Amino acid sequence: xxxxxxxxxxxxxxxxxxxxxxxxxxxxxxxxxxxxxxxxxxxxxxxxxxxxxxxxxxxxxxxxxxxxxxxxxxxxxxxxxxxxxxxxxxxxxxxxxxxxxxxxxxxxxxxxxxxxxxxxxxxxxxxxxxxxxxxxxxxxxxxxxxxxxxxxxxxxxxxxxxxxxxxxxxxxxxxxxxxxxxxxxxxxxxxxxxxxxxxxxxxxxxxxxxxxxxxxxxxxxxxxxxxxxxxxxxxxxxxxxxxxxxxxxxxxxxxxxxxxxxxxxxxxxxxxxxxxxxxxxxxxxxxxxxxxxxxxxxxxxxxxxxxxxxxxxxxxxxxxxxxxxxxxxxxxxxxxxxxxxxxxxxxxxxxxxxxxxxxxxxxxxxxxxxxxxxxxxxxxxxxxx
Numbered sequence: 001x002x003x004x005x006x007x008x009x010x011x012x013x014x015x016x017x018x019x020x021x022x023x024x025x026x027x028x029x030x031x032x033x034x035x036x037x038x039x040x041x042x043x044x045x046x047x048x049x050x051x052x053x054x055x056x057x058x059x060x061x062x063x064x065x066x067x068x069x070x071x072x073x074x075x076x077x078x079x080x081x082x083x084x085x086x087x088x089x090x091x092x093x094x095x096x097x098x099x100x101x102x103x104x105x106x107x108x109x110x111x112x113x114x115x116x117x118x119x120x121x122x123x124x125x126x127x128x129x130x131x132x133x134x135x136x137x138x139x140x141x142x143x144x145x146x147x148x149x150x151x152x153x154x155x156x157x158x159x160x161x162x163x164x165x166x167x168x169x170x171x172x173x174x175x176x177x178x179x180x181x182x183x184x185x186x187x188x189x190x191x192x193x194x195x196x197x198x199x200x201x202x203x204x205x206x207x208x209x210x211x212x213x214x215x216x217x218x219x220x221x222x223x224x225x226x227x228x229x230x231x232x233x234x235x236x237x238x239x240x241x242x243x244x245x246x247x248x249x250x251x252x253x254x255x256x257x258x259x260x261x262x263x264x265x266x267x268x269x270x271x272x273x274x275x276x277x278x279x280x281x282x283x284x285x286x287x288x289x290x291x292x293x294x295x296x297x298x299x300x301x302x303x304x305x306x307x308x309x310x311x312x313x314x315x316x317x318x319x320x321x322x323x324x325x326x327x328x329x330x331x332x333x334x335x336x337x338x339x340x341x342x343x344x345x346x347x348x349x350x351x352x353x354x355x356x357x358x359x360x361x362x363x364x365x366x367x368x369x370x371x372x373x374x375x376x377x378x379x380x381x382x383x384x385x
Contacts, residue, residue: 004067009183010252017063018245029060031242053230057238061245062213065203068182068248070189071215073222075229076241080178080198081106082234083212087174087196088143089228090221093119095142100127100157102150102356104176105340105347111145128288130161137169144169147176148185149292152304152340152364153357154279156288159295163191172221178202178331183255185296188217201331202301204247205254211236211244254333257369258301264372265365265379266303274313274383276361279304302330303365304340311360314339318363320385323370323378330366335375338364 004016018029032055037048048054058076066074077083084107091097099111101124111122125132127146137144144166148157159175166173172193177185181202187195197203199211216222229235236244259282266280281292282299292299307313317337318326324337328344338344341360345353353359367375 009068012067013064013251014249016067017060029057029242029245032056032238034238051238052233052235055238055241057245058236058241061236061241061248064245064248065182065197065199065213066215068251069177069195069215070182070186071195071217072219073217074213074215075222075225076199076236076244077212077214077229077234078236078240079210079234080196080200080212081110083196083198083214084176085110086212086225086229086232086234087194087214088115088120089232090172090174090194090224091115091120091142094140095119096121096123096138096140097143097145098123098125098133098136098141098171100133100146100150100162101125102127102153102155103145103147104151104178105345107145107147107176108345109347127157127162128155130158130165133162134165134169137165137171141169141171144171144173145175146173147179148295149179149281149288149300149302151179152302152338152344152362154179154281154286154288154300154302154304156281156291156295158291159185159187159190159192163193166193167191179300179302180296181251181255183252184259184298184300188215190295193218194221199244199248200329202255202258203251203331204244205251205331205333206243206247207329207332207334209240209243209247211240254369255298255301258367259298261369261372261375262299262301262303262365262367265367265375268376268379269303269305272380272383274308274317275305276308277306279306301367303367305363305365306359306361307363309361311341314341314361314363316385317382320382321378322381323375324365324382330364332366333369335368335370335378336366338366340364 039045062074174194
């Protein structure tokens with residue numbers, strides 16, 4: 001077989017880390033559902049001792065994800081938040097972190113209510129303006145943290161520019177790449193040091209497993225994160241790893257359909273009198289459209305909208321869709337509608353949400369892979385309810 005680097009994304013998603021099982025010849029990676037491993041003698045084993053430290057199913061997923069993101073190493077965690085917390089273990093008491101302030105509510109909660117208690121200081125800036133990140137950096141800055149596209153307003157952050165600024169200030173650039181996925185955007189190629197995913201979302205893609213991952217391209221960073229993950233215990237279990245690996249095989253196909261459907265939905269919503277504004281990077285008038293076209297291969301499967309009529313209209317809309325299930329999360333094959341004001345971004349104070357453009361009229365759509373015409377008909381019916 002060709003070297004992994006010579007294979008296309010779709011091929012690597014199916015084959016990297018997933019060769020035939022050497023003991024049985026099984027084509028599909030087995031679920032090594034075991035806690036411990038029988039040792040030949042004290043200090044002599046076959047490479048595994050205890051599944052918190054190492055498990056063949058988990059390692060198959062990690063090898064695959066590292067390849068898809070263009071990194072050298074990956075670590076699988078028990079949830080997306082565990083991965084975010086794991087990446088933040090690169091910071092120590094007294095360190096400073098610059099955060100692009102349009103971000104997931106769970107990250108905000110961790111950065112405002114947990115980590116400051118351990119002596120980590122945070123500065124919040126507009127990540128769409130790299131000069132603001134530069135101004136916020138200090139001698140003690142250890143990490144610059146960004147999302148792109150952001151959740152839920154789909155703002156674009158210049159990954160390469162942020163990487164240059166971080167490195168000029170002897171800091172690491174960490175990016176949450178959950179919305180874009182490695183199929184649409186590979187931040188390591190743009191200079192990022194650490195890439196975080198909630199694999200619960202698009203990577204697994206079927207809304208049936210919680211997981212997270214961190215991908216790096218530096219052996220020393222990997223060694224630090226591996227040690228802290230083993231010490232703190234946030235590792236992915238073998239069955240969860242297997243489900244995520246199964247989902248990753250079809251990531252490319254699913255993302256193409258997600259993007260195609262999201263474009264159709266965004267264009268449909270533009271023509272509706274009930275909709276005040278549509279946020280989607282694929283629309284030419286989106287402020288981040290050119291940057292998205294430059295650093296992504298397509299524009300993603302999330303569409304956010306603001307409804308005429310405020311919170312009452314948004315809640316009525318969200319409660320009247322049929323194909324778009326009302327619920328937390330995103331990135332599954334089925335379409336979901338979320339209400340950021342109280343759901344994904346409920347941790348933010350009201351004034352912070354409004355400052356970011358999140359209002360009671362804001363609705364986030366995770367556009368699935370159903371028929372686009374059926375999805376648009378469902379949205380029309382909800383708008384007219």
